[in-house]
Amino acid sequence: MGTSRRYWARPWRRPSHVPVGGTTLEPLGSRLRRLLPIYGLLLPGLLLFGIWAAYPMARSFLMSFTDWRLMGESTFVGLDNYTRAVTDPAFHRALVATVGYTAVTVAGQLLLGLGAALLLNERIHGRSLLRLVYYLPVISSWVIVSLIFVWLYNGQTGVLNWLLNDVLGIIDKNVAWLAEPSTALWAIALLGIWKGVGWTMVVYLAGLQTVPEELHEAAAIDGAGTRARFRNVTLPFLRTTTTFLLVVLTIGGFSTFIPIFVMSTAATGQIGGPLNSTEVALTYTWKQAFGGGLDFAYASALSFLVAAVVALISILELRFARAQGQP
Amino acid sequence: MIAIDRKRLAALVAMPLALALALGGVAVGQSEAMEPDESVTGTVTFWNGYGADGDEITTFRNEVLPAFQALYPNVTVETQEIPYDDLRQKLVTGIAGGVLPDVLRADIIWVPEFADQGALMALDEEMGDFDDIAAQVFPGPLSTNKWGEHYYGLPLDTNTRIIFANDAVLEAAGVTELPGTVEEFEAMLATVQAALGPDVYGYAEGGTGGWNVLPWIWSFGGAITDPELTTASGYLNGEGTVAAVTKLKEWLDAGLMSPSILGGGTATSDQFGNGQTATVLEGPWMPSIFANQFPELGFSYMPVPAGPGGSQSVVGGEDIVVFSTTQNKDAALAFVRHMLSEESQLAMGKVGQMPVLASLVGHPDLPDYYPTFMGQLGNGNARTPVPDWPAIDEAIANAVLKSLRGDMEVQAALDEAAGIVDGLLSS
Numbered sequence: 224m225g226t227s228r229r230y231w232a233r234p235w236r237r238p239s240h241v242p243v244g245g246t247t248l249e250p251l252g253s254r255l256r257r258l259l260p261i262y263g264l265l266l267p268g269l270l271l272f273g274i275w276a277a278y279p280m281a282r283s284f285l286m287s288f289t290d291w292r293l294m295g296e297s298t299f300v301g302l303d304n305y306t307r308a309v310t311d312p313a314f315h316r317a318l319v320a321t322v323g324y325t326a327v328t329v330a331g332q333l334l335l336g337l338g339a340a341l342l343l344n345e346r347i348h349g350r351s352l353l354r355l356v357y358y359l360p361v362i363s364s365w366v367i368v369s370l371i372f373v374w375l376y377n378g379q380t381g382v383l384n385w386l387l388n389d390v391l392g393i394i395d396k397n398v399a400w401l402a403e404p405s406t407a408l409w410a411i412a413l414l415g416i417w418k419g420v421g422w423t424m425v426v427y428l429a430g431l432q433t434v435p436e437e438l439h440e441a442a443a444i445d446g447a448g449t450r451a452r453f454r455n456v457t458l459p460f461l462r463t464t465t466t467f468l469l470v471v472l473t474i475g476g477f478s479t480f481i482p483i484f485v486m487s488t489a490a491t492g493q494i495g496g497p498l499n500s501t502e503v504a505l506t507y508t509w510k511q512a513f514g515g516g517l518d519f520a521y522a523s524a525l526s527f528l529v530a531a532v533v534a535l536i537s538i539l540e541l542r543f544a545r546a547q548g549q550p
Numbered sequence: 551m552i553a554i555d556r557k558r559l560a561a562l563v564a565m566p567l568a569l570a571l572a573l574g575g576v577a578v579g580q581s582e583a584m585e586p587d588e589s590v591t592g593t594v595t596f597w598n599g600y601g602a603d604g605d606e607i608t609t610f611r612n613e614v615l616p617a618f619q620a621l622y623p624n625v626t627v628e629t630q631e632i633p634y635d636d637l638r639q640k641l642v643t644g645i646a647g648g649v650l651p652d653v654l655r656a657d658i659i660w661v662p663e664f665a666d667q668g669a670l671m672a673l674d675e676e677m678g679d680f681d682d683i684a685a686q687v688f689p690g691p692l693s694t695n696k697w698g699e700h701y702y703g704l705p706l707d708t709n710t711r712i713i714f715a716n717d718a719v720l721e722a723a724g725v726t727e728l729p730g731t732v733e734e735f736e737a738m739l740a741t742v743q744a745a746l747g748p749d750v751y752g753y754a755e756g757g758t759g760g761w762n763v764l765p766w767i768w769s770f771g772g773a774i775t776d777p778e779l780t781t782a783s784g785y786l787n788g789e790g791t792v793a794a795v796t797k798l799k800e801w802l803d804a805g806l807m808s809p810s811i812l813g814g815g816t817a818t819s820d821q822f823g824n825g826q827t828a829t830v831l832e833g834p835w836m837p838s839i840f841a842n843q844f845p846e847l848g849f850s851y852m853p854v855p856a857g858p859g860g861s862q863s864v865v866g867g868e869d870i871v872v873f874s875t876t877q878n879k880d881a882a883l884a885f886v887r888h889m890l891s892e893e894s895q896l897a898m899g900k901v902g903q904m905p906v907l908a909s910l911v912g913h914p915d916l917p918d919y920y921p922t923f924m925g926q927l928g929n930g931n932a933r934t935p936v937p938d939w940p941a942i943d944e945a946i947a948n949a950v951l952k953s954l955r956g957d958m959e960v961q962a963a964l965d966e967a968a969g970i971v972d973g974l975l976s977s
Contacts, residue, residue: 293645293667378814402814491813492757493947498957515940517642517663 287523297520304524314525316499317507318532324412324503325476331416332472333465336423341453343424344431354428358421365418369485372414376400376490401490404500411482411501419475423468430464431457466544470537477533480505504529591624592878594885597641598655599634599868605901607631613897618888625881645669652876653885655706655868658694663937664871665697671872672700677883680704683890687906690865690930697935704890707903708867710930711765711831712922713855717848719828722746728852732769732797735855739806742828747805754808754818754827755798758950760933760943761864762811763798765831765854768862770794774934774946775975782971786946787964790859795953795960802954812954823847833866834904834923851922853929865930867904938974945970 249257287304289297308314343354360368375382378399387393400410434457442452480503487501488494494510495502508529512522600606615627630651632640638660644650645667656664664670673695674680683704684692691705715728720738723745729735739752755762760774767773772790775782785791801807808827810818819836821827823844831854840847853861870889872882888894895905899916904923910916911924934942949967953960 293642294669376814377816378812379810379816399809399812399814402812491947492759492762493944496947496951497813498948498951499944510940513638513642515663516937517667 283523284527286520287527289520291520291523293517293519300520304521305528307521308524308528313499313502314504314507317495317502317504318529320408320501321477321479321503321505321529324408324415324479325473327409327412328415328419328476328479329469329472331412332419332423333468335416335420336468337427337461339420339424340427340431341457344428354424357424360418361421363418365481366485368414368418369482370489372410372482373401373486373489376410376486378402399490401486402497404498407487407490407497408501411486414482414486415476415479419472423472426464426468427461430461434460462544462547466541469540469544473536473540474533477504477529477536479503480509484509586621586623587884588622588624590622590880590884592881593626593628594653594878594881595651596627596629596653596655596885597632597637597651598629599637599657600631600655606898606903609897609901614889614894617893618885621888622881622884625878625884627885648875650873650875652873652878652882654871654873656703656871658691658705658865658867658869659933659935659939661695661703661869661871662697662935662939665700665702666937669873669875670702671874671876671879672702673704673872673883673886674701676872676879677886679887683887686908687890688865688908688924688927688930690927690932691867691869691906694865694867694932694935695869695871703869703871704886705906706868706870706889707898708865708906708927708930709833709835709904710863710865710923710926711761711833711854712863712926713829713852714822714832714836715829715850715852716822716825716827717850719746719750719825723828725828728850729855730852732855732857736797736801736806738828739801743804743806749826751808751821751827752806753801753829754821755811755831756818757813757947758811758954759947760939761866762831763794763946763950764864764931764933765862766798766857767791767794768864768931769854769857769859770797771857771859774942775971779934779936780975782942782968782975785968786949786971787961787968791964792960794857795950795964798950799954799956799960812951819843822849831863834919835902837917837919838902851919853922853926860929861926862929862931863926865927865932867906936975938977941974942971945974 286297288299288301290300290303291297339357343350343357347353376399378384378397378401381397381400383400384394384397388395388397398406400406438456439452442456447455483501483503483506484494487496487506491497493499494514495506504525508522508525511518511525598610600610610629615629618625618627634657638657641650641654641660641664645664650669661670674684677683680701684701687705688708690710691708692701694705695701695703713728719742720726720728723742725738725741729738735753742750742752764774767790770790770793772788772792772794773785774791775785798807798811802809802811808818808821809815810821816826818827818830819832819839822830822832823840840849854863855861870886872879872886876882890907892907892909895907895910896913896915899905899910899913899920902917904920904927905916908924908928912921933939936942945967949958949963952958952963957963958966
């Protein structure tokens with residue numbers, strides 16, 4: 224069977240009669256026959272994306288320029304919802320908290336994930352088991368681990384207080400970690416790091432497989448120590464991986480919702496409590512839509528502003544990476 | 551068992567209501583004596599959050615619904631039990647998409663919100679006998695249906711918080727009589743601390759939100775807003791509210807009250823069950839939970855200690871509302887009336903849905919722990935019934951928390967909160 228009769232199985236292949244550069248028009252029937260399977264295969268995915276993602280997003284975007292009401296007519300209000308957001312001090316506080324949470328969790332996951340990957344890339348006993356153990360938090364339910372951490376952080380009977388106060392004596396009285404405005408967000412960030420390290424580790428482990436062993440050997444022959452080899456051989460090969468992780472984890476940090484929602488409510492009775500110290504962009508947005516008042520238009524505007532901030536940060540991260548010599 | 555004449559206490563509190571009922575004339579429970587009405591036709595869809603696997607839905611389906619069908623043979627009722635957590639989301643989607651039930655069992659704090667969206671029918675305009683029915687239900691639960699000038703629903707089931715007292719703890723502390731006033735309550739706290747402190751407290755609260763602190767604020771003569779719900783200044787930062795929060799801070803600072811009010815600690819129910827606190831404020835769903843979790847636990851009930859504002863508590867529960875989109879108004883209103891009948895209220899009351907009819911106070915068929923709750927409901931108040939209640943609640947919680955933590959003076963914290971709430975009310 225010739226290639227031209229089999230190209231339907233590999234539709235990305237250009238049929239031999241289509242000249243390079245496409246200067247000669249391909250006969251319509253042939254073109255259709257070539258493209259139909261491609262679009263046929265793409266259609267289900269495109270339909271699902273269109274119905275469940277693109278259309279709601281477009282509607283939500285339009286909604287953000289109205290005073291949208293659940294019933295009755297909505298009025299076009301221009302940029303009112305956006306100007307309101309820009310001048311909303313509560314939203315500013317939530318954004319600052321989100322940036323803080325993201326910075327801490329991204330840094331924590333990158334550093335600990337890389338450390339775990341380096342250790343578990345070595346030929347040590349029980350390596351597979353340890354990799355599994357590190358990865359387990361990633362596949363556990365956010366709600367369940369959040370509730371477990373609420374218990375660990377309990378100010379009266381929590382395990383953390385028992386460890387720090389009764390066993391190690393680092394603190395002299397119990398701390399209600401989730402009810403103390405100065406500690407609550409960071410206590411939740413610790414859960415975020417713990418839960419994400421396994422995934423970061425796996426991605427770094429994959430990245431480490433691309434580092435040629437010969438380079439390590441050559442560097443070692445040239446007298447490079449472990450630290451020098453890590454800095455000059457391993458790290459350069461992990462730059463692309465790190466950039467990828469940085470962007471994805473930043474998006475994840477800005478999208479945090481479940482642990483804040485569950486833990487602040489369980490510990491203080493207030494979403495984003497205590498004293499709004501754990502209020503992040505998405506909990507604040509959720510409150511506008513579902514927490515009372517049903518202000519979906521404002522919530523939509525907030526969502527797009529947060530998305531814009533995330534996009535901007537991601538672009539800056541990519542530019543920074545390029546400036547460092549990455550592709 | 552601590553000596554207390556609960557029934558007498560409940561009867562005293564409920565007496566004005568019972569009197570009003572007697573003078574009110576028409577009995578809501580008239581459906582028992584009614585002839586079947588074949589003129590009302592249609593299908594009524596009813597969304598509710600009754601526990602799908604418990605006695606509530608069984609009783610509703612096997613007793614309440616057949617009784618309605620017997621009265622209105624040409625009306626079909628389609629019911630959907632939707633878990634509480636999903637119900638709100640489904641309603642929001644339903645309102646936006648124009649797919650709504652005729653009748654809804656709604657959390658009391660949703661009513662102003664949905665009424666404000668124009669989704670609910672004003673029952674006081676549409677039901678000729680609205681005033682008769684309204685006169686027979688507890689005023690606190692009824693008030694949760696008012697938004698603007700109209701009532702958009704009727705109370706269906708209710709609850710409130712009263713003091714649960716751990717018999718063993720009080721006995722160990724040498725307390726023989728339950729306190730009736732704030733002064734007596736404070737003396738009890740001190741007695742418990744002197745005898746069992748510092749790890750056993752006289753009282754434990756689980757947070758600083760409205761549900762937690764409003765009983766104290768109202769009992770001290772405080773308020774959140776003026777009766778017309780136009781301003782919080784002078785109320786939320788008024789003398790009574792400041793006195794209540796100051797007293798809570800005194801109790802906390804003196805170690806008389808568990809630090810769990812600041813959050814992040816052990817659940818108050820666990821503290822109570824484990825004998826770490828003598829008293830808690832709890833709702834009528836707790837006796838069965840305590841019976842399961844702490845089978846050996848003995849406890850008594852008492853109303854919220856009376857202060858300058860009397861013995862006041864906060865009302866929870868559900869209202870029954872009709873959506874303005876209904877195509878079956880007569881059938882829907884007939885169903886609402888039936889759900890408010892003495893017969894239905896009693897049936898659901900037996901399985902944990904506390905009735906809203908004052909006439910059922912002390913009814914022998916109802917659980918024995920109801921009288922104090924129903925007595926307290928005579929002085930039960932609704933949380934500020936406005937769409938922005940969650941934001942108001944947050945302002946209250948933050949102000950009380952700042953006061954208790956010592957971050958701000960009580961007056962300054964409540965002044966700040968009053969400013970926030972004024973802004974919310976004016977918007």
